[in-house]
Amino acid sequence: MGLYVLTYVCALVFVLAVGLRIRRQIALPVHVRWELYPVRHETTERVAYGGSYLEALNWWERPDERSLWNELKYMAPEILLMRGLWKENRRLWWVSFPFHFGLYLMVATFGLLTLHALLALADGHPLGHLLNGLIGLAGWSGLILGNIGCLGLFYRRLADPELRDYASFADYFNLGFIFLFFLCAFAAGLGDPSLAGARAYTLGLLTAGSALEASVPGPSAAGAAAVVLASLLTAYIPLTHMSHMVMKYFFYHSVKWDDAPNRRGGKIEAAVQKNLGLRPTWQARHVGADGRKSWREIAASEPGEMK
Amino acid sequence: MRTRLAPADISRPSDCLSHIEAGDLAPLPPPYEDFNATAIPPLKPEKVRHIETSLDDTVALAIPRPASPEEEDARVRQFLSGLKKLFEKENNWTFLQPLLLSMEHCAKCQTCADACPVFEMSGRKEIYRPTFRAEVLRRIYRKYLRPGGKMTAKLTGDIDLNWTAIARLAELSYRCTLCRRCAAACPIGVDNGLIAHEIRKLFSQEMGIAPKEIHEKGTVQHLQVGSSTGMKPPGAKDSVEFIQEEMEEITGWKVDIPWDVEGAEILLVHNAGEMLAWPDNVGAFAVIFQAAGVSWTMSSEAAGYDVVNYGLWYDDVQFSRVAVRHADIARRLKVKKIVIGECGHAHKALTVVADRLLTGDLNVPRESALVTLADIVLSGKLRLDPRRNDFPVTLHDPCNVVRSMGIVAPQRRILEKIAPRFREMTPHGVENYCCGGGSGFALMSGHNFADWRNRVSSRKKFMQILAAFANEPAEVPKYVCAPCSNCKGAIRDLIGHYHAEERSRLYYGGLVELIVNAMADMKKPILRFGDEPSWKT
Numbered sequence: 091m092g093l094y095v096l097t098y099v100c101a102l103v104f105v106l107a108v109g110l111r112i113r114r115q116i117a118l119p120v121h122v123r124w125e126l127y128p129v130r131h132e133t134t135e136r137v138a139y140g141g142s143y144l145e146a147l148n149w150w151e152r153p154d155e156r157s158l159w160n161e162l163k164y165m166a167p168e169i170l171l172m173r174g175l176w177k178e179n180r181r182l183w184w185v186s187f188p189f190h191f192g193l194y195l196m197v198a199t200f201g202l203l204t205l206h207a208l209l210a211l212a213d214g215h216p217l218g219h220l221l222n223g224l225i226g227l228a229g230w231s232g233l234i235l236g237n238i239g240c241l242g243l244f245y246r247r248l249a250d251p252e253l254r255d256y257a258s259f260a261d262y263f264n265l266g267f268i269f270l271f272f273l274c275a276f277a278a279g280l281g282d283p284s285l286a287g288a289r290a291y292t293l294g295l296l297t298a299g300s301a302l303e304a305s306v307p308g309p310s311a312a313g314a315a316a317v318v319l320a321s322l323l324t325a326y327i328p329l330t331h332m333s334h335m336v337m338k339y340f341f342y343h344s345v346k347w348d349d350a351p352n353r354r355g356g357k358i359e360a361a362v363q364k365n366l367g368l369r370p371t372w373q374a375r376h377v378g379a380d381g382r383k384s385w386r387e388i389a390a391s392e393p394g395e396m397k
Numbered sequence: 398m399r400t401r402l403a404p405a406d407i408s409r410p411s412d413c414l415s416h417i418e419a420g421d422l423a424p425l426p427p428p429y430e431d432f433n434a435t436a437i438p439p440l441k442p443e444k445v446r447h448i449e450t451s452l453d454d455t456v457a458l459a460i461p462r463p464a465s466p467e468e469e470d471a472r473v474r475q476f477l478s479g480l481k482k483l484f485e486k487e488n489n490w491t492f493l494q495p496l497l498l499s500m501e502h503c504a505k506c507q508t509c510a511d512a513c514p515v516f517e518m519s520g521r522k523e524i525y526r527p528t529f530r531a532e533v534l535r536r537i538y539r540k541y542l543r544p545g546g547k548m549t550a551k552l553t554g555d556i557d558l559n560w561t562a563i564a565r566l567a568e569l570s571y572r573c574t575l576c577r578r579c580a581a582a583c584p585i586g587v588d589n590g591l592i593a594h595e596i597r598k599l600f601s602q603e604m605g606i607a608p609k610e611i612h613e614k615g616t617v618q619h620l621q622v623g624s625s626t627g628m629k630p631p632g633a634k635d636s637v638e639f640i641q642e643e644m645e646e647i648t649g650w651k652v653d654i655p656w657d658v659e660g661a662e663i664l665l666v667h668n669a670g671e672m673l674a675w676p677d678n679v680g681a682f683a684v685i686f687q688a689a690g691v692s693w694t695m696s697s698e699a700a701g702y703d704v705v706n707y708g709l710w711y712d713d714v715q716f717s718r719v720a721v722r723h724a725d726i727a728r729r730l731k732v733k734k735i736v737i738g739e740c741g742h743a744h745k746a747l748t749v750v751a752d753r754l755l756t757g758d759l760n761v762p763r764e765s766a767l768v769t770l771a772d773i774v775l776s777g778k779l780r781l782d783p784r785r786n787d788f789p790v791t792l793h794d795p796c797n798v799v800r801s802m803g804i805v806a807p808q809r810r811i812l813e814k815i816a817p818r819f820r821e822m823t824p825h826g827v828e829n830y831c832c833g834g835g836s837g838f839a840l841m842s843g844h845n846f847a848d849w850r851n852r853v854s855s856r857k858k859f860m861q862i863l864a865a866f867a868n869e870p871a872e873v874p875k876y877v878c879a880p881c882s883n884c885k886g887a888i889r890d891l892i893g894h895y896h897a898e899e900r901s902r903l904y905y906g907g908l909v910e911l912i913v914n915a916m917a918d919m920k921k922p923i924l925r926f927g928d929e930p931s932w933k934t
Contacts, residue, residue, distance in 0.1 A: 115494065115498075118486070118493055118494040118497070119486050119490040119493060119494075120490075120753060121490065121491055121492055121493060121494045121495060121753070122491045122492065122750045122751075122752075122753045122754065123749045123750060123752050123753055124492070124495050124588075124591065124750070125749070125801070125803075126577060126580055126581055126588075126800060126801065127799065127800055127801070127802070127803035127805075127827045128803070128827055129803060132803070136803070136806075139805050139806065139826055139827070140799065140800075140803055140805055140826055140827035141803050141804070141805050141806050142802060142803025142804065143803075144748065144749075144764075144765065144768070144802050144803060144804055145768060145803065145804050145805070145806055145807055146768070147764070147768055147769070147772045148734070148762070148764070149764070149768075150762045172584060174582075174583075174584040175506075175508065175584040178508045178511070178512065178582045178584065179506065179507075179508040179511070179584075182506055182508065186506070251401055252507045252510065253505065253506070253507060255401060255403040255404075255523075256403070256404070256505040256507070256528060256532060256554075257505065258552065258553050258554040259551065259552045259553075260552050260553045260554075261505070263552075331501055331502050331503070331504065333502070334502040334504065334585050337498060337501075337502050338585055338586060340494070340498060341498050341502070341585060341586030341587070342586055344494055344495075344498075345494065345495045345498065345586065345588070346580075346586050349803075351752060352752045352753055352755070352756070352760060354756075354757065354760055358753065359756050359757075359760070362753050362754065362756055363756055365490045365491075366754075366756070368486060368487045368490055369487055370482075370487055370488045370714075371482065371487065371488060372479075372482060372488060372602040372603055372714065373475070373478070373479075373602075373603050373604075374601060374602050374603055374604060374605040375605055376605065376612075376617065376714070376715070377602055377714045379714075385490075385717065388714060388717070388718075389714070389717035389718055389720075389721045389754070390718075390721060391718070392620055392621075392718070393616070393617050393620060393714075393715065393718065
């Protein structure tokens with residue numbers, strides 16, 4: 091039962107930490123535009139070369155043309171296959187891709203395990219056999235790729251001075267933590283190739299251990315260690331810079347691709363009006379801030395040198 | 398013994414943290430090999446005795462050395478106070494979200510390094526790596542501003558904070574052209590160029606430290622007299638009168654440049670530097686607009702005839718003041734739109750960045766001149782004879798116009814119509830390389846900064862230009878079309894520095910000059926290659 095509690099607590103930490111991070115991003119004030127082209131929701135013609143709606147004569151008189159399909163076409167290979175890294179840093183891709191895809195497959199395996207457990211609770215289902223196969227495929231592929239990726243990333247961080255000189259203890263710790271999980275899970279899998287222990291543990295998670303088929307993760311210490319490490323990792327990742335897996339959404343949608351024009355009477359204008367009422371305290375003489383004057387007043391004033 | 402520099406070394410005392418030897422720079426091709434053996438001329442000791450010079454071979458800021466340890470401590474405290482403000486919405490709502498994201502999520506994979514022309518051309522000097530300065534700021538932020546930072550610094554990356562580190566960081570923020578190629582390459586979306594921008598801002602807005610060319614002689618002078626060139630309204634009118642006469646020589650007909658026409662469709666605003674350094678550019682616009690029958694005007698009000706906004710590079714407050722001034726002039730003139738002349742940073746400043754600053758009737762529509770011109774050229778309003786531009790042409794893409802605004806096609810559509818021997822640089826468009834004069838560098842020439850720019854930050858552009866014309870004979874005149882005043886300034890200096898007019902017959906200019914040069918009913922060519930007209934009359 092102790093392991094179940096640990097997993098529940100860690101899952102809760104994950105949800106809270108991710109939720110807080112997202113809430114913090116949403117609560118931030120509207121910032122000035124700082125997009126970077128290509129902006130992938132542009133029309134098919136423009137997105138091919140990085141063009142924007144600003145290329146149109148009297149662009150403000152035209153309707154917004156945004157393509158969700160173009161955005162998805164870009165994002166899917168970017169998230170799954172790390173297309174950007176493939177293009178810009180091929181040497182790193184060979185180790186970073188297996189690492190990340192290994193993690194994705196672990197998440198996918200957990201999803202499949204959960205689905206399997208739900209079907210088991212519904213007194214079995216003909217899809218059960220198919221799911222067993224998929225669990226094995228995703229699980230083993232993920233474990234192999236994850237271990238290869240971790241070793242590769244360790245090697246690159248240690249062998250390449252460009253990476254080594256910028257790596258901190260925390261970077262090695264994070265990688266070591268993930269590697270330990272992959273290693274333990276792999277070792278557990280060697281003693282339980284069909285991943286029956288994982289299925290049983292997931293069923294137990296859904297039933298708080300009350301289902302007859304539920305169990306602690308198999309008989310092995312490696313299995314127990316894998317569950318502990320997976321749970322702790324789930325809680326730990328959103329507390330670190332590794333949360334870029336979630337924050338990347340904001341990097342792209344709130345900065346790189348945020349090309350929404352400020353239309354009179356619109357939401358952006360209202361947010362800007364609010365920002366202009368903020369009172370800065372910058373100390374340089376030319377700014378002329380005293381904590382009482384607003385951005386609006388300061389923008390309409392002359393620099394200190396001229397007074 | 399370790400010879401590679403790491404971020405923590407920034408606080409280590411030394412006379413020069415990083416030095417470029419003659420052979421370190423990326424080698425130039427023939428006939429420029431002789432430059433491969435020359436180093437950046439050293440700073441003159443008598444001129445830098447009292448200023449901070451311990452970063453590298455040049456100086457952008459000329460920060461006075463503190464007179465005492467107490468003054469050093471006070472400046473360190475001032476720096477930390479400014480750093481804190483970067484993360485407060487009252488002080489930095491303008492960039493808070495992009496900054497926070499980039500501060501917290503860099504994986505230090507160094508993918509950005511290969512995208513940076515300064516880092517590459519310098520011979521991969523560590524201090525110019527995009528993550529170097531960003532990592533210094535991240536470590537200071539984590540250690541000195543985050544709760545428990547001093548305890549966790551050993552785990553997350555330690556750094557000592559002293560005046561040396563701060564003075565070097567200030568200088569280092571002016572070794573990045575803010576071209577944002579690094580941000581475009583980052584698989585996560587981290588913008589280390591933005592971090593350089595934010596460091597500049599901290600120094601300017603909290604400590605009053607900024608290059609005099611972009612603050613005192615830049616934004617302050619702009620707001621004070623009307624132009625960062627120092628040109629007052631009567632001076633602008635005189636210049637334009639002279640330009641009109643010059644254009645009448647070329648066109649053979651009376652050229653009219655209208656001032657302060659209320660209700661005109663277009664308020665055209667140039668970089669005022671064009672009036673002084675490249676008057677043909679201003680004249681060419683007038684010729685095209687007049688020939689196309691456009692309703693337009695220029696403004697003779699202070700700041701209304703100079704579209705630059707140097708605040709974009711270093712100071713949000715100065716940026717806001719200039720942008721509001723521009724918009725207010727357009728509002729009062731009741732024009733339908735502002736058209737921004739061939740000035741890249743002004744494009745981004747007024748169209749994109751100021752978009753979330755201008756509200757109500759200050760939000761006058763803004764359009765790139767490249768778009769307006771493409772409409773004129775493609776609509777057939779001008780009688781064009783592209784054979785008049787029968788010489789090799791390549792196009793330099795200003796970063797602010799392509800990567801920051803996505804205006805890529807209009808200028809190419811024009812060139813396809815008027816330049817039969819046009820060829821692209823590699824890479825181009827949104828993947829272009831900066832001219833090396835971006836973010837104010839083209840204006841900065843104190844001490845030996847111009848030498849550093851020509852040899853390091855502009856080097857990649859020079860190599861690109863040479864490669865674009867590699868198959869042309871040396872004696873054939875070649876035209877680098879750069880529709881941006883700062884880029885033109887940087888390319889002009891490159892050509893002068895490397896004697897490229899003599900060695901490769903390289904010339905440069907804007908896009909409008911090429912258009913007018915191709916107009917069939919001109920009496921004389923507007924372009925000359927040295928003493929030689931570009932086409933025979």
